[in-house]
Amino acid sequence: MTNHERIAVVVIILFGLAVFLVGTDGFQAFTTEQARTNQLIKEQPQVPNVVLEDSKSRTYSMEELQQNKYLFITFMYTNCATVCPQLERNMQEVYQQLPVSMIKNDIQFLSISFDTEHDDPETLEKYRSYFDSDGETWRMARINEQQALDKLLDQLGVIVIPDDYGNxxxxxxxxxxxxxxxxxxxxDYTEIDQAVERIKSVIGGDSA
Incomplete structure (x- = not known):
């Protein structure tokens, strides 16, 4: 191999590494989803002050619910037979591992359904009982105004694609x-212990 050929090979390798570096968010992301997550954490968008309707048919804005607390949020729909039940079970695990005083004073748990057509308050009330949600410190709710729901999902990078079968x-x-x-x-919703430690660290540092 001549020097020119060696140089050409090195250039190609370096170019490939540069493309990989950019495409993987500095080697930190190997999927589009991870890159999107990293971008969200970097940008730290503000959550829109949408109006919620919870399982007890109460309506209030996100700000009224939050009341100077942290929010721990999941997005789901009750007819989901795949990932949503596990998501909510894992949320239940996080909830149960946090100190009672922290749940009472520092953080509000909130599961938001994006299936507003089917997940009415009665359905959400039944669904929350499967996970021992108390309906207060952990609430399940929907957003009835589609434009507001779409804005929230977009702001938090939540992708929701309906199919032809109601899923x-x-x-x-x-x-x-x-x-x-x-x-x-x-x-990552599968990393329960990490989520618990992250919440404790953030709230503990905030209180210090």
Whole structure:
């Protein structure tokens, strides 16, 4: 191999590494979903002040619900037979592992359904009972105004694609929002212990 050929090979390799570096968000992301998550955490968007209707038919804005607490949010729909039940079970595990005082004073758990047509308050009330949600410190709710729902999903990078059978393809995660309504973390919903430690660390540091 001549020197020119060696140089050409090196250039090609370096170019390939540069493309990989950019495409994987500095080697941190190997999927489009991870890259999107990293971008969300970097940008820390503000959560829109949407109006919620919960399982007890109460309506209030996101700000009224939050009341200077952190928010721990999931997005689901009750007819989901795949990932949603596991998502909510894992959320239940996080809820049960946090100190009672933290649940009472520092953080609000919230599961939001994006199937507003089927997930009325009565359905959400039944669904929450499967996961020992108390309907207060952990609420399940829907957003009746489609435009507001779409804005929230878009702001938090939640992709929801309906099919022809009343189901949805969607990404799944834990979303942690600070006391001022800004997203500060998107966590792998399968990593329960990590989520618990992250919440404790953030709230503990905030209280220090």
């Amino acid at each position: 949805f393809q969607h990404n799944t995660a834990f979303y942690l929002v600070d006391r001022d309504g800004y997203l500060i973390d998107v966590m």
